[in-house]
Amino acid sequence: QVQLVESGGGLVQAGGSLRVSCAASGRSFSSYVMGWFRQAPGKEREFVGAITQSSGSTYSADSVKGRFTISRDNAKNTVYLQMNSLKPEDTAVYYCAAAGVFTHIPRTRSGYDYWGQGTQVTVSS
Numbered sequence: 001q002v003q004l005v006e007s008g009g010g011l012v013q014a015g016g017s018l019r020v021s022c023a024a025s026g027r028s029f030s031s032y033v034m035g036w037f038r039q040a041p042g043k044e045r046e047f048v049g050a051i052t053q054s055s056g057s058t059y060s061a062d063s064v065k066g067r068f069t070i071s072r073d074n075a076k077n078t079v080y081l082q083m084n085s086l087k088p089e090d091t092a093v094y095y096c097a098a099a100g101v102f103t104h105i106p107r108t109r110s111g112y113d114y115w116g117q118g119t120q121v122t123v124s125s
Contacts, residue, residue: 001026002025002027002032002098002113003024003026003114004022004023004096004098004114004115004117005023005117006020006022006094006095006096006116006118006119007020007021007119008020008021008119009093009094009119010120010121010122011122011123012086012121012122012124013123013124014087014088014123015085015086016086017082017084017085017086018121019080019081019082019083020080020083020094020119021078021080021081022034022036022116023076023078024077024078025077029074029077030054030074031053031100032098032113032114033050033099033100033101033105033106034051034070034072034079034096034097034098034099035047035048035049035050035051035099035105035106035112036048036049036050036070036094036096037094037095037097038092038093038094038095038121039092039093039095039118040091040092045095045109046061046063046092047061047107047108047109048060048064048068048094049061049064049070049081050070050105050106051071051072051079053074054074055071057105058070059107064083067084067085067086068081068082068084069081069082069084070082079096081094081096086121086123087123088123088124088125089123090121090123091121091122092120092121093118093120094118094119094120095115095116095118096116097109097112097116098114098115099111099112099113100113
């Protein structure tokens with residue numbers, strides 16, 4: 001069992017930056033692929049990106065590529081989502097998730113086993 005708690009959301013102006021964090025407790029954080037998703041009002045939950053266990057590989061969705069960066073610190077059991085050049089369309093609740101896989105980076109909700117409660121990010125124009 002892994003418990004995930006996001007933090008760091010808030011209100012930011014367009015063009016600004018924000019870093020959200022996800023702290024994990026429980027079993028073997030370093031053995032999980034960690035992903036980030038987001039969900040805007042009235043929309044499906046969308047995959048943002050993910051990072052492998054040893055940070056050897058990351059994947060970012062086209063909508064955020066070049067603007068968002070995912071990193072992790074296994075010693076702190078924490079994964080980060082650094083968001084730069086934010087746009088109003090990035091407004092959403094951001095969720096972190098953990099996947100107990102070793103062969104690929106899941107890109108859909110069903111590929112993840114544990115979820116945080118989400119943190120709101122609002123980008124004003």
